[in-house]
Amino acid sequence: MHEMSLCESVLQVLEDNARSRGFERVKTVWLEVGGLSGVEPEALRFCFDVVMRDTLADHARLELIELPGQAWCMQCEKAVQVGQRFDPCPDCASYQLQVTGGTEMRIKELEVE
Amino acid sequence: MCTVCGCGEGETRIEDHEHAHDHGHHHHHAHDHQHGKLSHDYGQGSAHAHAPGLSQTRMLQIEEDILGKNNEYAAANRRWFAEHGILALNLVSSPGSGKTTLLTRSIDDLKEELKLSVIEGDQQTANDAERIRETGIKALQINTGKGCHLDGHMIGHALETLKPEDGSVLFIENVGNLVCPAAFDLGEAHKVAILSVTEGEDKPIKYPDMFHAADLMLLNKIDLLPYLQFDVDRCIEYAQRVNPGIRVLQVSATSGEGMDSWYQWIRATQQPALTA
Numbered sequence: 001m002h003e004m005s006l007c008e009s010v011l012q013v014l015e016d017n018a019r020s021r022g023f024e025r026v027k028t029v030w031l032e033v034g035g036l037s038g039v040e041p042e043a044l045r046f047c048f049d050v051v052m053r054d055t056l057a058d059h060a061r062l063e064l065i066e067l068p069g070q071a072w073c074m075q076c077e078k079a080v081q082v083g084q085r086f087d088p089c090p091d092c093a094s095y096q097l098q099v100t101g102g103t104e105m106r107i108k109e110l111e112v113e
Numbered sequence: 114m115c116t117v118c119g120c121g122e123g124e125t126r127i128e129d130h131e132h133a134h135d136h137g138h139h140h141h142h143a144h145d146h147q148h149g150k151l152s153h154d155y156g157q158g159s160a161h162a163h164a165p166g167l168s169q170t171r172m173l174q175i176e177e178d179i180l181g182k183n184n185e186y187a188a189a190n191r192r193w194f195a196e197h198g199i200l201a202l203n204l205v206s207s208p209g210s211g212k213t214t215l216l217t218r219s220i221d222d223l224k225e226e227l228k229l230s231v232i233e234g235d236q237q238t239a240n241d242a243e244r245i246r247e248t249g250i251k252a253l254q255i256n257t258g259k260g261c262h263l264d265g266h267m268i269g270h271a272l273e274t275l276k277p278e279d280g281s282v283l284f285i286e287n288v289g290n291l292v293c294p295a296a297f298d299l300g301e302a303h304k305v306a307i308l309s310v311t312e313g314e315d316k317p318i319k320y321p322d323m324f325h326a327a328d329l330m331l332l333n334k335i336d337l338l339p340y341l342q343f344d345v346d347r348c349i350e351y352a353q354r355v356n357p358g359i360r361v362l363q364v365s366a367t368s369g370e371g372m373d374s375w376y377q378w379i380r381a382t383q384q385p386a387l388t389a
Contacts, residue, residue, distance in 0.1 A: 002262060002292070002296070004259075005261075005293075006180075009182060010179055013177050013179070017175060027170060031179075084321060085322065086355045095357065098357075104178075106178050106179060107179060111170060111171070111172055112171060112172075
């Protein structure tokens with residue numbers, strides 16, 4: 001979805017941190033992206049290069065850390081892994097699932113100079 | 114209310130935007146001001162800071178949520194709504210689901226009973242806000258320009274201009290898009306997804322994020338059901354797969370069928386907002 005505006009938000013975080021933590025260039029960005037976050041990794045990579053051009057993160061490398069979707073199955077009363085929001089429980093096939101993880105979109109770490 | 118305002122990269126146009134807040138810093142505003150017409154436009158593109166230089170390479174732990182900034186704006190909006198007893202509803206759907214028609218009908222039926230106002234989001238034109246204003250209530254158009262969704266920051270500024278009344282109901286009609294608006298909290302009490310029976314019954318599983326984020330689904334245009342092959346039960350089952358807690362109401366904004374159940378939901382939902 002909206003990968004362009006997500007990259008704009010990433011840039012804003014980078015610029016804010018450049019001021020508060022005193023660095024001038026960003027060489028690598030590690031992003032955690034959950035499997036249920038709605039982010040398309042390929043689109044994100046494409047937009048990242050475009051948005052970072054002529055900024056403090058020009059030509060920065062983007063490292064994506066993909067996290068699996070996780071849910072709590074109310075029938076089995078345990079945590080299970082899901083690939084999509086509408087997936088049934090892999091064990092009991094129930095749809096009574098509460099998503100508990102995998103919606104992350106977080107900047108984890110930066111390599112800066 | 115805009116405590117963390119980063120307005121420098123304005124890409125939106127809000128109708129009649131009076132920028133009254135003083136940030137105490139130099140602040141170049143790219144919003145296109147069109148006074149008297151109530152619209153905010155974010156279509157102008159942005160200018161980014163340029164900070165080249167050379168120094169030692171080092172690693173920094175950041176752990177910062179990409180949507181963190183938006184969530185701060187949304188939290189500020191939510192506090193403001195609570196202080197003023199305003200029920201804010203974020204209406205989301207595909208283009209053509211009949212959102213604006215549903216809204217104008219709801220306003221006509223409720224405006225004697227409730228204090229109402231509307232924020233309209235579209236990429237371009239103020240047509241929808243004009244349709245709403247014909248009903249006699251306050252409406253503000255936000256044009257997102259290149260953007261595919263409203264965000265918490267745009268809503269914060271829209272509130273400064275629109276000034277909804279204390280104890281009122283604010284409808285925020287999001288950009289017609291079942292993807293992006295799911296991720297952007299505006300500070301609303303509830304997202305209401307509108308799906309019309311002229312669309313596919315499998316939309317809830319095709320666009321699961323949105324139906325997961327919504328608390329209520331209005332199944333619109335049910336007066337057309339006799340002419341369509343649309344399986345209502347299956348549609349509701351799909352919606353509940355992605356969101357076991359979702360409520361579904363079947364309505365027709367044209368015939369008026371089922372609209373009372375929607376108004377009843379608004380009244381019941383507004384009570385906590387008023388007493389909060």
